[in-house]
Amino acid sequence: MRKMKSAKLSKNRAKEALSKPAPLGEDIDLGKYAHSADELPYQDDPARLPAKTKEQMLQAGVTLDADSQRSGTIIQMDHSIIHSLAKQEGIEVMGINQAREKYNWLSDYLWKAVAVDSDKYTAHVELNQGNGYFIRALPGSKTVYAIQACLYLAKGNLAQNVHNIVVAEEGSELHIITGCAAAPEEEPGLHLGVSEFYLKRGARVSFTMIHNWTPEIVVRPRTGIIVEEGGVFLSNYLIMKPVRSVQTYPVARCVGDNAVVRFNSILVAPPGSTMDVGSRVILSAKGARTEIISRAITTGGNIIARGYIEGSAPEVKGHLECRGLILREGGMIHAVPELKGTLAGIDLSHEAAVGKIAEEEVEYLMMRGLTRDEATATIVRGFLRVDIEGLPPQLSLELRRAVEASEKEVM
Secondary structure, three states, X not given: OHHHHHHHHHHHHHXXXXXXXXXXXXXXXXXXXXXXXXXXXXXXXXXXXXXXXXXXXXXXXOXXXXXXXXXXXXXXXXXXXXXXXXXXXXXXXXXXXXXXXHOHHHHHOOOOOOOOOOOHXXXXXXXOOOEOEEEEEOOOOEOOOOEEEEEEEOOOOEEEEEEEEEEEOOOOEEEEEEEEEEOOOOOOEEEEEEEEEEEOOOOEEEEEEEEEOOOOEEEEEEEEEEEOOOOEEEEEEEEOOOOOEEEEOOEXXXXXXXXXXXXXXXXXXXXXXXXXXXXXXXEOOOOOEEEEEEEEEEOOOEEEEEEEEEEOOOOOEEEEEEEEEEOOOOOEEEEEEEEXXXXXXXXXXXXXXXXXXXXXXXXXXXXXXXXXXXXXXXXXXXXXXXXXXXXXXXHHXXXXXXXXXXXXXXX
């Protein structure tokens, strides 16, 4: 009965919010997109997917070879879960609709980290449920290798609805790579993704998202993270390929003592792309800490890099850093760092810089035998490489490879 009442309440709140304009970014007309798609067949062996599809997924960090080192894999294509497999004991990987049927208690997590009536996009996901993934680590379980999740848009002009739930139980550890991609045809499409993360006491989660959209795709993720005592959440966000518009502003709440959150973003906006990307962290427990690091490059597109840290508990610390490079005329970078403190003794800081490559750096490298293009490429490569604390070596290597694979397009 409680579950039914909760579901009805969510529906009612979503209906009221459906007409809400988006608080940030371009307001997207949802009526321009199709909202239904054929149920796609399940794939026991995703390695048999078409070569072009696998290539698009690979460029988003998703490997489908039988010998790939993954603790689990889940693939959603349009609205269908076409593959789901957990390879390690203590780890659960399945579609969110399957998880709803299996666990009555899942309703206790749905729409608790992200409000269903946040805006028209969250409301649309609730009222037009597609699918999504459910990933859970049981108490004390730790992934040997990363779990990979792929969200793939195959049908042109489709609005893909996704609601993901990740639960890291007490003392557990999860490493997740999410690859978002679309079919190579340059058709319009819309991705609406709600993701909720729940880290229990002493849990650790690293979440690496790699985008490989196409130039006519619009992306509106909505993400919430709740971190309990001693939990650690690491987020790595990488988008270096063309996309018409992406707007995301995940909110992490440190509700337990000594909780830690780190956001790292690498953004490259080519001509025709608009990226409004930021992170928001609320430090409301003693000793909680956060770091938000953003690297932004425009080669002709527009970037808004946001960051917000709020401290309201003793001994909290937070640092926000945004650096941007304008490589070509016609592009724009707007850094928006914000700090809010409500208690004496907190330690919050930020630094932001937007500009061009320093000519003296280029000349220094040219004096050592590099051409101007080689010198510029070397500086850009160093700018994009951010050391990310806490990732397992294999995942650090994969993230570095993903950056290197896109560097040629940047230049």
